[in-house]
Amino acid sequence: MAENSSDQEKTEEPTAKRLQQARDKGQVPRSKELGTAFVLVGAAIAMMIFGQSLANSLASVATSLFSLSRKQVFDVGEMSMVFGRILGEVGLPVLGFVVFLAVAAFVGNILLGGMSFSWQAAAPKMNKFNPLNGFKRMFGLQAVVELIKAIAKFSVVALVAWMLLSLYFDDIMAISTGTPFGAIAGSVSLLNKLFTLLCCSLLLIVIIDAPYQVWNHNKQLKMTKQEIKDEHKDSEGRPEVKGRIRSLQREMAQRRMMSEIPNADVVVVNPTHYSVALKYDKEQARAPLLVAKGTDEVAMKIREIAREYEVPVISSPQLARAIYYSTKLKKQIPDGLFTAVAQVLAYVYQLKQFQKGRGRRPIPLPDRMPIPDDLQVDSDGNPLTRE
Template sequence: MAESDGQEKTEDPTGKKLSDARKKGQVPRSKELGTAALLIMASSSLLFLGGYLADAFIVMMTDLFTFDRDTAFDPKQMEVMFATGIAEMLLPVAGILIILFCTGIIANIVIGGLNFSTEAMMPKFSKMSPLAGFKRMFGTQGMVELLKSILKVSVIGCGVWGILHVTFEDILNLSSTPLSASAPRSLDMLTWMFILLCFTLIVIVVVDVPYQLWNHNKQLKMTKQEVKDEHKDQDGKPEVKARIRRLQMEAAQRRMMGEIPDADVVVTNPTHFSVAIKYDSSRNGAPIVVAKGVDHIALKIREIAREYEVPVMRSPQLCRAIYHTTDLDKEIPSQLFVSVAQILAYIFQLEQFRKGKGKRPVALPAEFEMPDGFKY
């Protein structure tokens, strides 16, 4: 079916489309499956419980029509006999009704599953429109229902004719048979007639169930644009996602900049890269990277370091090696322990010298020798 924009519904429904349809009560259902299951189970119940039902019927009829003169003229006995007759039939009839009740529920949720929708219960004025009714009546669904009805009548009619043709003489002979024998016999014949007729409905079910599944999927098919719009709505618009990522990056940068005043040293490229390192002796681990950045962020790291008097050391190769190999809040690789340890030792000795507690430390080399795999 073409949409107003010219696109055809060629795409299978997405999970969200199916979920929304279920909320509206739009699930595949087969009335023919429910009807056939009920009738087949009813006939099967009569087959297995028919003898019990026939015996109860004979007892009930015997009790109701066997009485003396005093009972016939006693109004109270009428109520007692009626209650006794009902009690005789109650148990077998109740068993059959319970079986049919359970079958009706199960058969109707086999296709589409159990679904409860308050939205489907709400009245829709569009269904009250005569024009909409004519469209449904003469539309594709109406034609399908008409064809199913014709097929159903044809199949059941042929079945009835065949059964009556075979059992006609037996049915006539029942009138000359005593009640004790005719009741079970007639019920047995009725049961098998019922079973044969019910099984003819399987032909309708075999046609209807695949059609209902196909028609449900067809009604929910989507255009390519609808699929794209749904993905966009679920994933978020690109500009919104970009803004969220930008805000997340800004928040992460603020947290990172807040760690710089507690760093022990900032190693620089010195122009394009900056890495802030902190060593916590209580953790018994390697120094960790608390901040790192390039270009503008690298410059900002150096500005904050100078503002809070964090030592800034120039070591281009070591700075690049740490930047490319170590994530934030992670320990530096073991291959760089020696170089970083020399810088931290130099910073510590320099602080002691400024406090007058030691000698001026020997200046560090302009570059440290980087191991293979750490040269950037």
């Protein structure tokens, strides 16, 4: 009796089929920390690229707004033009920042696990509405890991923020002593530097979390030895099904082979066991082709079809065995059998001419055909040895 797979320990690595089934269900390794880090680092890089342009635009907008006259402020048409200019100046750097951030968010979320969309994952599941399952998720191992990550992330970010504020405290205080435009430029530069360093601190969490998510995903998909066997059996097919398929394939191949017999030039037989059908087309091949062969019942069927379509049947046990064991279907006979087969074809041609009254009766074929020693076999297919 087979051991229940649920009682076995899952020690085997998941197969490619198991991984694909999990992907189809939307189960892929994901790291929220990696996505968050990519978004924040992307924002920092976007600030480096577009921050100065945005700061200059804001400074220009502030200058133009503070220089408006009372008449312009109360003129609706004038204010519409002002807002249009503001949108034109600020819109381009803001748009570049948003697009860069969107790309960073997309890449960060597919970097681990790749792109995956599953209707099965999107479909509502009733077990998610079960309070017991909710408590298990709240107090399970995964919840503990997430809590540890949250505490670690807060601690790392808080520590790095404190260190940065301590290190750049004098520079932050010095901003207020400069001119307005200098303060804006200095603030943007310092903000870029502090924000970038603060975001990079999250990479420490990502370095730990991403490999853990891959390991945890692989652990959840591990299989028992019985599951491996069952999957292999399902993939390869049940023995009885495979046997039936092979049987049907043999029947189809045999039917195709039998359909070639009416076009054969001659069928060479061993009166009790073997039949081989040969066809010679000198314009397409340099030697005769074996179009059909068989033993016992198949051999008898070949002879039956040959007689039905008036294909000459020649008895030559030695040659029939040699062709059967040395030549594959649809292949030319070996060079060593050219002479023997040529004699058979010549005899068949002369016999047809005699039957039409156009020649003499051909001389019967010799009992021993000119067959090389290495191609001679007995009735069991074993090579014949000469003393």
